[in-house]
Amino acid sequence: MTAHSDTPARGPGSGKRERILAAAEEVFAARGFFQARVSEIAKAAGVADGTIYLYFKSKDDLLISLFEDRMELVNNELETALEGAEGAPAKLRCFIRAYCDLASRHPNTAEVITIELRQSSKFMKEYDNPRFADFLRRLASIIEQGQQEGTLHSEIPAPIAARSLFGALDELLLAWVLGGGEKFDIVRAADWVGDMILKGLEARRNQ
Amino acid sequence: MTAHSDTPARGPGSGKRERILAAAEEVFAARGFFQARVSEIAKAAGVADGTIYLYFKSKDDLLISLFEDRMELVNNELETALEGAEGAPAKLRCFIRAYCDLASRHPNTAEVITIELRQSSKFMKEYDNPRFADFLRRLASIIEQGQQEGTLHSEIPAPIAARSLFGALDELLLAWVLGGGEKFDIVRAADWVGDMILKGLEARRNQ
Secondary structure (H helix, E strand, O other), X not given: OOOOOOOHHHOOXXXXXXXXXXXXHHHHHHHOOOOOOHHHHHHHHOOOHHHHHHHOOOHHHHHHHHHHHHHHHHHHHHHHHHOOOOOHHHHHHHHHHHHHHHHHHOHHHHHHHHOHHHHOHHHHHHOOOHHHXXXXXXXXXXXXXXXXXXXXXXOOOHHHHHHHHHHHHHHHHHHHHXXXXXXXXXXXXXXXXXXXXXXXXXOOOOO | OOOOOOOHHHOOOHHHHHHHHHXXXXXXXXXOOOOOOHXXXXXXXXXXXHHHHHHOOOHHXXXXXXXXXXXXXXXXXXXXXXXXXXXXXXHHHHHHHHHHHHHHHOHHHHHHHHOHHHHOHHHHHHOOOHHHHHHHHHHHHHHHHHHHHOOEOOOOOHHHXXXXXXXXXXXXXXXXHHOOOOOOOHHHHHHHHHHHHHHHHEOXXXX
16 A cells, blocks of 8 residues: 555645656755755755645655656656557566656666655565555556567576566666766666567577 | 775775675665665675774765675686687677676676666766676777687777677566566577677678
8 A cells, every 4th residue: 555545636636746846856866865955855845845745655655656646657658658569578678768868868766766766665664565565567468468479489487587677777776877878878778788688588499 | 097996995904895895786686776875785794884994985986886896806707718719709698607707606696787877976977897898898899809819800999899798688687686686597598699799790701
């Protein structure tokens, strides 16, 4: 369960909730989760400090809610990107490209996902992370589909392949975010890594 | 430059430094970097609080020094593991297996590398991370060697391949550490991922 499910978040005042989340994303990316103060987030959102606590229980809850919200966006965009793709290899390519393209258009979100989230022990150790689980399940189910249709080999369990593919992309995004988005072209790098992983997963005729 | 280079760290009293690092690793893994107190580390090491500051400037410096020390261990063990391997594919397999095997034997080190380090913004944003750079360079140079000898294809730049391979292993270790080391066999998973990446990097006759 998310901690904000009984807040006014989904009611008519949800524009304010969105504004607080956007402000939190900006402040976390600029100052880091631990250095960020709730009062700075309130100021950036143009609300009183106390208003934040009507929507979120704590700074940890704000980070978790932000992650849930952004992963929902990611999952929705990925679903749309996958609509035209036929077969597991094309779907995997689409998935990788759409994920990195999304990150390149929302660098603050990429920073919060790759860096700030690991800064909340609560997030890392106590929260079971349902939207991220959805994301991994979606990725694993594409790989599983390929293993069933025979386009991908079955030597590696699909959840392990999915998790390591996510890790490869997450590390690339981390390097890209830490380099200020200027060290390399993240979408091009995603294509290279996508090719490498796809070749690694493809079924081979002579095996 | 490392912050501890002018401390008594490398002198005759270095047994105490080792003890402080071992205690820090244990306390960071159990309590998390931000929750850990220098006084707890001192107690676990059996030294006075003030003694820690003879060796390390701050808790951040302690984390960075711990990382440097452990990455030196990792780099040395990897060098030994690679000694018998001939050719890039065999070397890559050795590297992946030795890295994950090392992590499975030192779960606290794995936890500090995968989780706690990302909790220090100083580490993530201000520190240039020389031993980790060595680690990545070593991995990239094996891939480059394979590209030159023709056993691996050259479609992906070696540093991008190295970074994403590290990311895949780091994410696997993270899942393993968060699952208390019990969710799956990390060395077996490393073999699967190693196979997948190697197949993805192998040069193909019909291309």
